Amino acid sequence: MPNQPDHPTLLIPGPIEFDDAVLDSMGHYSQSHVGPPFVATFGETLTMLRKLLQTSDPASQPFIISGSGTLGWDLVAANLAEQEDEVLVLHTGYFADSFADCFETYGVKATQLKAPIGDRPQLPEIEKALKEKKYKLITVTHVDTSTGVLSEIKSLSELVHRVSPETLIVVDGVCSVGCEEICFDEWKLDAVLTASQKAIGCPPGLSISMYSGRAMEAFKNRKTPPASYFASFKNWTPIMQNYEAKKPSYFATPPTQLINALHTALTQILSSSLSSRFAAHRAASKRIKDTITSYGLSQLASNPENQANGMTAIYLPENVKAPEILPNILKRGVIFAGGLHKEIAAKYIRFGHMGVSVTDERRRDVDKALEVLRESLGDVGYQVK
Amino acid sequence: MPNQPDHPTLLIPGPIEFDDAVLDSMGHYSQSHVGPPFVATFGETLTMLRKLLQTSDPASQPFIISGSGTLGWDLVAANLAEQEDEVLVLHTGYFADSFADCFETYGVKATQLKAPIGDRPQLPEIEKALKEKKYKLITVTHVDTSTGVLSEIKSLSELVHRVSPETLIVVDGVCSVGCEEICFDEWKLDAVLTASQKAIGCPPGLSISMYSGRAMEAFKNRKTPPASYFASFKNWTPIMQNYEAKKPSYFATPPTQLINALHTALTQILSSSLSSRFAAHRAASKRIKDTITSYGLSQLASNPENQANGMTAIYLPENVKAPEILPNILKRGVIFAGGLHKEIAAKYIRFGHMGVSVTDERRRDVDKALEVLRESLGDVGYQVK
Numbered sequence: 001m002p003n004q005p006d007h008p009t010l011l012i013p014g015p016i017e018f019d020d021a022v023l024d025s026m027g028h029y030s031q032s033h034v035g036p037p038f039v040a041t042f043g044e045t046l047t048m049l050r051k052l053l054q055t056s057d058p059a060s061q062p063f064i065i066s067g068s069g070t071l072g073w074d075l076v077a078a079n080l081a082e083q084e085d086e087v088l089v090l091h092t093g094y095f096a097d098s099f100a101d102c103f104e105t106y107g108v109k110a111t112q113l114k115a116p117i118g119d120r121p122q123l124p125e126i127e128k129a130l131k132e133k134k135y136k137l138i139t140v141t142h143v144d145t146s147t148g149v150l151s152e153i154k155s156l157s158e159l160v161h162r163v164s165p166e167t168l169i170v171v172d173g174v175c176s177v178g179c180e181e182i183c184f185d186e187w188k189l190d191a192v193l194t195a196s197q198k199a200i201g202c203p204p205g206l207s208i209s210m211y212s213g214r215a216m217e218a219f220k221n222r223k224t225p226p227a228s229y230f231a232s233f234k235n236w237t238p239i240m241q242n243y244e245a246k247k248p249s250y251f252a253t254p255p256t257q258l259i260n261a262l263h264t265a266l267t268q269i270l271s272s273s274l275s276s277r278f279a280a281h282r283a284a285s286k287r288i289k290d291t292i293t294s295y296g297l298s299q300l301a302s303n304p305e306n307q308a309n310g311m312t313a314i315y316l317p318e319n320v321k322a323p324e325i326l327p328n329i330l331k332r333g334v335i336f337a338g339g340l341h342k343e344i345a346a347k348y349i350r351f352g353h354m355g356v357s358v359t360d361e362r363r364r365d366v367d368k369a370l371e372v373l374r375e376s377l378g379d380v381g382y383q384v385k
Numbered sequence: 386m387p388n389q390p391d392h393p394t395l396l397i398p399g400p401i402e403f404d405d406a407v408l409d410s411m412g413h414y415s416q417s418h419v420g421p422p423f424v425a426t427f428g429e430t431l432t433m434l435r436k437l438l439q440t441s442d443p444a445s446q447p448f449i450i451s452g453s454g455t456l457g458w459d460l461v462a463a464n465l466a467e468q469e470d471e472v473l474v475l476h477t478g479y480f481a482d483s484f485a486d487c488f489e490t491y492g493v494k495a496t497q498l499k500a501p502i503g504d505r506p507q508l509p510e511i512e513k514a515l516k517e518k519k520y521k522l523i524t525v526t527h528v529d530t531s532t533g534v535l536s537e538i539k540s541l542s543e544l545v546h547r548v549s550p551e552t553l554i555v556v557d558g559v560c561s562v563g564c565e566e567i568c569f570d571e572w573k574l575d576a577v578l579t580a581s582q583k584a585i586g587c588p589p590g591l592s593i594s595m596y597s598g599r600a601m602e603a604f605k606n607r608k609t610p611p612a613s614y615f616a617s618f619k620n621w622t623p624i625m626q627n628y629e630a631k632k633p634s635y636f637a638t639p640p641t642q643l644i645n646a647l648h649t650a651l652t653q654i655l656s657s658s659l660s661s662r663f664a665a666h667r668a669a670s671k672r673i674k675d676t677i678t679s680y681g682l683s684q685l686a687s688n689p690e691n692q693a694n695g696m697t698a699i700y701l702p703e704n705v706k707a708p709e710i711l712p713n714i715l716k717r718g719v720i721f722a723g724g725l726h727k728e729i730a731a732k733y734i735r736f737g738h739m740g741v742s743v744t745d746e747r748r749r750d751v752d753k754a755l756e757v758l759r760e761s762l763g764d765v766g767y768q769v770k
Contacts, residue, residue: 007416012417018415026411026642032397032722033589066451070614070637102615197638205451205642205643229490230459230613252454253582
């Protein structure tokens, strides 16, 4: 059992529950951000990120920057696109709207291709859109944290490379990196963005991303300078390259404790095979989704092939509202999240099942959560058969 | 003595040594970023920041955002200035160049007023500059971490209010907030930017700032939208206001563990009077500077009224280079920083004396550092009399 003070089990789609060793690393004694011990830690962390994303192409460029996951959108919008460029944003929920908003901030024209709630844009529509206009890049939310919808990245990338080979492929992997398979090289991706606090299992505060050699080349060929200072590849690329080569370098002070914690989290993840990790998340997800179905509840992502493996967005029974049941769930020791998709926010709840809550079976977090959900449904007058 | 593994005492101008309780808070168990316990912690932290900066004006707006101190420059450049606006940057070292670079990224025209190394621009020159052109804002580095030069903020603000009353006054307080007095209301400042890892004594990863009602009004009256997404006041202001009102709110996931640590650090700072804290830093600084003078060494900031109280930039003896003496200092258990001002980087070292290394006398960090410096000078053939 974790050596942490008693607290409700946090099973929202991030931040997730963290391992003791990761939390211990958060309390690391102070280190110089340019001294050899921390430089080695940061350098190893960047190299481990390559392994997590299954890229061995030396031209791939990892970035680990102090900031929220949201900062990843600025990195894309301010470095890979320029004013008046056209980009295609595949919409599976709340986060596509925000990513589009980010592009517009930088004067980039974002066209959204929307699917009904719980679904994802289909390949034929995407093909049609790509043939209508020349897009600088296409973005896809691998797992939309607002709906639990999983997008299929491999076939999407094949389509883009076939129909519009110059379009860069940007994957928002905030709720997927660490729990859904991503083969950066094999799938020919150009950018994967994520954050620390979801399936990677490190506290929030790190914007984590990987760019292909082709994306870095597109950056070098910009006509205008990057549109952000703090989110500028020009400022960060030499820093990341120096740290990974174990050389000190300075643009802004990195969050030394968070980097130590990420080092611990990635070391843990890479100590087993990635395929077994993804299989564990798929197995836990199936068990959760089967149990929820047996409770008579449905999911926002109704089609099994659209369903994320690290979270489940669950429609509540007809007369039950999220603000009514969530306090009962908390009283029984579990925290789920409310709905985030504004039109239906009160009608559903979100259950995050990533990281140690899935891989460390001694914790029994998933069993507890399913039992608490069943009891809490009873509290509000819905009897599970 | 701190309950931390044995490690060299980190006496660079940030990150500084951290208190045990602050490091313990870094390992806080996982909390929902929108759950009542964390919302209360974040709200209290924002309110404590007002106290640290001595502002009781309800129109003042604090921001605490995941990011490095550098992000504070983007906040100013992307929200308080617009393309083609003119800004005046007072130059006391490396950081003014970077701040000017940040402005230029956003199309803002930065004019630098430079002083010789170790000095600061004088009021009559500033008055002359302010009369030559209408500046949207003026920036001053309170303590330039590259040179240890302290700027005088109160009289500067009086001058600006007298000569160019519409010009906003922006103080880069990265190396001053928490160790140098700042009276936000009384001195009529419009922005103070800082980071967590210096005199506030919380690990790096937080961009911390305070804006006046006048600055927020200037933001509202922009002709164009903010020029950044992640650094946008439009996105962050409602979030900060909601958290401070203890209401959950979401734009990007806040770094929950770092906010817990900042809460602990600010609670410790505010448990004594601010004036005693500043006096302790002045006293330690005087002792350090007197001792260094007695060693026959001089400082970059030669004029006592230009000297920061939280750090000292020390010229090495004629034939000693920083890369030669720093390893000896480390071998004896202390980490100082090398020079950062590029023209003379190898000729000086920087000694940071902020936070627990000054206020917790049981640690004896300052005594140890002065002794180590004396011995290490001996190692490289310079005998202190």
